[in-house]
Amino acid sequence: MEKKGIPTVTIATTAFEELANTTMQEQGVSEMALVVVAHPIAGHNLDGIRKKADEAFPDILKAATEWQPQ
DSSP states (O other): OGGGTOOOEEEEEGGGHHHHHHHHHHTTOOOOEEEEEOSOOTTOOHHHHHHHHHHHHHHHHHHHHHOOOO
16 A cells, blocks of 8 residues: 555554564565554453553554654
8 A cells, every 4th residue: 555655554563563664675665654562462352452452542543644754
């Protein structure tokens, strides 16, 4: 989507931040909005997942509405 000019927000856990950045570069995308959340996501009950989502939401919203390439 980014390569087609459609802005996105990628969300990755801390364990996959480096992979997300490497993949971005390998795909020829110099920059994109990336929100990193604490790892892991799996293994949490629904309330735990909702808490993580609620904590990440301000960063996701900011990335979706304010992020600009350097």
